[in-house]
Amino acid sequence: MFRSSQHKYPPFKLFVEQLELKQYRNLQPLHLTFSDGLHFFIGPNAQGKTNLLESLYVVAIGKSHRTRSHKELIQFGQSMARIRLVVKRRGESDRIEVMISQKGKKISKNGIEQRRLSQYIGTLPTIMFAPEDLELVKGGPSVRRKFLNMEIGQVSPHYLSDLSTYNQLIQQRNHLLKQAPSSKPYQTELLDVLDDQIVPIAGRIWKKRIGFLKDLNRWSSDIHQQISQQKEVLHLHYQSSIPLQTDMKEEEIQELFRQEIKRVRKKEVSQRVTLLGPHRDDIRVKLGEIDVSTFGSQGQQRTAALSLKLAEIDYIYQKMGVYPILLLDDVLSELDDFRKNYLFRALQGRVQTFVTATGLDGIDSEWVRKSKVYRIKQGTITEQG
Numbered sequence: 001m002f003r004s005s006q007h008k009y010p011p012f013k014l015f016v017e018q019l020e021l022k023q024y025r026n027l028q029p030l031h032l033t034f035s036d037g038l039h040f041f042i043g044p045n046a047q048g049k050t051n052l053l054e055s056l057y058v059v060a061i062g063k064s065h066r067t068r069s070h071k072e073l074i075q076f077g078q079s080m081a082r083i084r085l086v087v088k089r090r091g092e093s094d095r096i097e098v099m100i101s102q103k104g105k106k107i108s109k110n111g112i113e114q115r116r117l118s119q120y121i122g123t124l125p126t127i128m129f130a131p132e133d134l135e136l137v138k139g140g141p142s143v144r145r146k147f148l149n150m151e152i153g154q155v156s157p158h159y160l161s162d163l164s165t166y167n168q169l170i171q172q173r174n175h176l177l178k179q180a181p182s183s184k185p186y187q188t189e190l191l192d193v194l195d196d197q198i199v200p201i202a203g204r205i206w207k208k209r210i211g212f213l214k215d216l217n218r219w220s221s222d223i224h225q226q227i228s229q230q231k232e233v234l235h236l237h238y239q240s241s242i243p244l245q246t247d248m249k250e251e252e253i254q255e256l257f258r259q260e261i262k263r264v265r266k267k268e269v270s271q272r273v274t275l276l277g278p279h280r281d282d283i284r285v286k287l288g289e290i291d292v293s294t295f296g297s298q299g300q301q302r303t304a305a306l307s308l309k310l311a312e313i314d315y316i317y318q319k320m321g322v323y324p325i326l327l328l329d330d331v332l333s334e335l336d337d338f339r340k341n342y343l344f345r346a347l348q349g350r351v352q353t354f355v356t357a358t359g360l361d362g363i364d365s366e367w368v369r370k371s372k373v374y375r376i377k378q379g380t381i382t383e384q385g
């Protein structure tokens with residue numbers, strides 16, 4: 001992991017230097033100053049640990065990982081919440097503010113309102129790993145598609161805008177297929193018009209996804225080998241609704257898609273739904289010949305999910321020239337000592353990391369010594385001296 005000599009860029013640092021919260025969830029107003037290293041937030045259940053990580057995630061991604069509703073982020077009984085960050089990147093500072101009101105949220109960067117999320121995303125590249133990420137391996141295809149879209153989206157605003165156009169077009173297409181009785185000539189013409197718009201966008205989305213998966217496969221299998229102490233070989237395979245080959249050019253993908261659409265047109269008209277496209281794809285996660293999603297043990301699934309998440313760090317670094325920050329919510333207790341130590345060793349000196357846990361038991365004192373430790377009690381955070 002992190003073989004920096006093979007990267008295009010030297011390991012530039014990116015980190016959150018300051019965090020200020022006001023009326024955010026159950027947290028008392030706070031202003032914290034962080035280092036570029038490891039941070040532990042320790043406290044019993046229901047004190048505000050996840051809320052704290054969530055506030056960083058909201059700044060990074062523009063929305064919570066737990067809810068679609070901005071209003072839930074505002075402290076009960078209040079009318080607004082505010083998050084402010086100072087992010088250091090290659091020695092420069094960005095001041096970011098997220099204001100959340102009943103009407104919605106407003107993000108500004110260095111005093112300038114960020115109206116288009118696609119342009120703002122990437123300001124604070126972030127990876128979150130939480131117990132629910134087990135779903136990445138265990139859950140249905142939509143979880144893995146969301147993962148693909150989120151991660152590629154963080155490094156490519158074009159991908160995000162393509163995806164949003166694509167989804168709208170597919171909605172229109174499905175609407176058309178549902179509405180009209182089959183075999184009406186106008187329906188065929190309208191479908192052709194939509195397909196002419198969909199094909200190039202789908203081609204770009206597929207090309208990006210295949211490239212992403214190729215990189216991720218390489219890195220995650222390296223990492224997995226190390227975490228599993230050479231016992232297991234992890235392999236990711238992009239499972240597409242059309243027979244894609246990993247080395248296809250964008251035009252070849254588009255051509256293939258055109259042919260496939262023609263081939264299934266009758267079936268789509270009779271089933272009244274779009275059958276092919278990036279929105280129907282999946283990733284298979286395998287250990288050797290075994291499909292981890294179906295046959296993996298809980299521990300194997302968890303380790304595979306961790307390998308995927310850690311591989312993203314390399315991906316972001318390669319694409320953006322900076323390491324993302326890492327939010328680890330409540331995952332340490334699930335990892336054995338070897339995995340815990342591997343994790344901290346791999347992150348050391350490169351990735352600013354925020355870890356929540358109910359206690360420090362089982363964490364090597366070496367790591368605790370090198371980190372900042374905070375206690376959280378009923379929404380109040382205090383740094384441990």
Ligand SMILES: Nc1ncnc2c1ncn2[C@@H]1O[C@H](COP(=O)(O)OP(=O)(O)OP(=O)(O)O)[C@@H](O)[C@H]1O
Pocket residue numbers: 024025026027043044045046047048049050051052072073074075076330358
């Ligand atoms: N908008 C809100 N205003 C005030 N309190 C809230 C709001 N939303 C959630 N809470 C409360 O915040 C508390 C802390 O939640 P959080 O998820 O951060 O706990 P946690 O420390 O991560 O606990 P656990 O160890 O169980 O994961 C919860 O008791 C919840 O009821």
Ligand SMILES: [Mg+2]
Pocket residue numbers: 049050051329330
């Ligand atoms: Mg929690």
